[in-house]
Amino acid sequence: MKKGNQRERKERNAWHVSPELRRAPPPKLEPPKRVKVPAMPPVTLVPEPGHWLWTCRAGFEAQLYEELAWGKKNPILLGPSLIASAPFTGENPLPRPPTFARMGFLVTDIVRSPADAAGALPDEPTKVQVWVPDTDVANARAGEATAWADTIAAIRAEEGLTDPETPWKASESGAWLGQICMIGPGVGVVGRVRAREALSLSAGGRARMKRSSESPSRAAMKLDEALDWYGVSPGKGDLCVDLGSAPGGWTRALAERGARVWSVDPANLAPDVLKLPKVKHFHESAFEFVPEEQVDWLFCDMAWRPLEVAQLLGKWGRKAHASQLVANIKLPMKDKLPTLFRVKHALEDGGWKELKMRQLYHDRDEVTVTGRRF
Ligand SMILES: C[S@@+](CC[C@H](N)C(=O)[O-])C[C@H]1O[C@@H](n2cnc3c(N)ncnc32)[C@H](O)[C@@H]1O
Incomplete structure (x- = not known):
């Protein structure tokens, strides 16, 4: 058989394999070796010029x-x-x-x-x-x-x-x-x-945000700071999904920016958030929720295990359900850095690009992650 024909057949066969199967398995990435951190010095040391x-x-x-x-x-x-x-x-x-x-x-x-x-x-x-x-x-x-x-x-x-x-x-x-x-x-x-x-x-x-008197939680300050840092925000008419949304600080803040919000949490939203015309509450787990259409923004502030959350966000990326991502990842464990390393790779594996990660001023035992899909 001529070389050209062989190549054509190979390409045709590859085309018949489903894109999901053709995707190379993710490389098994291990975090770098742990580092021994010295004890806190008894008095604060002064850095040298050039540091x-x-x-x-x-x-x-x-x-x-x-x-x-x-x-x-x-x-x-x-x-x-x-x-x-x-x-x-x-x-x-x-x-x-x-x-x-x-x-x-x-x-x-x-x-x-x-x-x-x-x-x-x-x-x-x-x-x-x-x-x-x-x-x-x-x-x-x-x-x-x-x-x-x-x-x-x-x-x-x-x-x-x-x-x-x-x-x-x-x-x-x-x-x-x-x-x-x-x-x-x-x-x-x-x-x-x-x-x-x-x-x-x-x-x-220290990017201190003002807490709106109407916000049902301090979490809205985290969102304001995150969007300031990201440099882009959802605007009028954008469709946002807010995973882990109760009692509704982020949902309210997004609706106030003119966005439509699908707010997903098995817990209840504050009554005044629930009655906002742009807000629809899905009373279910984020792991069960499937969006009815492609959305512009995926927000996530779920109080749940970081690696499972990252895998869920990775799945959203892989299925191209959303274009932009703003997530708050909880890190209550001792080994925060290796966990964060794996979170980053789960998101990259889902196709999220230009990932940024930062413990922002309003973040406690958590970090904010942003990314975009396209
Ligand atoms: C920090 S609170 C969110 C605060 C919210 N962003 C706000 O502005 O008011 C964390 C939320 O994650 C929710 N959560 C935990 N597991 C969840 C799951 N599997 N699906 C959806 N929400 C979940 C909890 O019910 C809780 O309301």
Whole structure:
């Protein structure tokens, strides 16, 4: 038989195999080796210029440390909510920005007065942020951070520097976010990061959202922060599915944005959410629910085992039931990082692309994940 005919027959046979069967089995991926995280130092250590300084939610230092170690960034545990790591080269050398970091910047100087801090900041347009690590002890020094910020702003104005008024304007114009982390009383770690590349535009990554008086749960603040971070939101007429929706904070917030919401939870919705005209409640488990048509957005805040949730979301991706994904994944277990690694692969295996993962400010023992299907 001629070579050309053989090839044609091979192609014809392949065509007859169902796409589901033709899909290569997912590679068996094992998370990287676990990393031994050192004990918390008795006093907070000061990072060296040239290091990156990262801050995380207090209590999640081990997760951030291990993540940086997996990325070969030689982490150093400095103190509660603070980790230093090897310098960045290039714009975004980590495989992805670390999930457990709220904010990170390149350290340039260690200073002991606001005047020295002002001298160490860029002369180019810079939105200066002075913040304390988010711990009970450091939060008691928030007043000192405000005083430094006021003095630095006055010095920069006197020097005739015109800085963007807000971090959002700094991001639009490509300006710097000047960073001063008050690591101890009277000690500032000074550095910078391009606003466009920053993990967060809020000082210290604390993106506080306002709780609407009508919202039946604090969960709506998580959704507001997640959509801000994702940078896209459902709009008028979009069809959203909200898995694990009771009592209805996310559902209400989505309906208020003009979207139609199919709200799925065996538990009850708050009566005022249930009567919203754009909301339809499916009183059933998310594992049983099948959408009647393709939807625009899949939201998920189910309080359930992360790997089973990820497999369900992967199935939604594989069946192309939804185009965009915003999910809050609960991580109550000790081994959070290996679980998160498997969650990520279950979602990728389902065809979700451009996955982003972050423990946002309003996230507790959980992380927010976004992705898109097409
Ligand atoms: C954190 S609450 C969701 C809060 C909600 N996003 C809001 O804004 O009000 C978690 C929800 O997951 C729901 N849940 C747990 N297992 C579920 C399942 N198999 N299917 C659907 N919902 C489930 C629980 O009933 C609970 O209402």
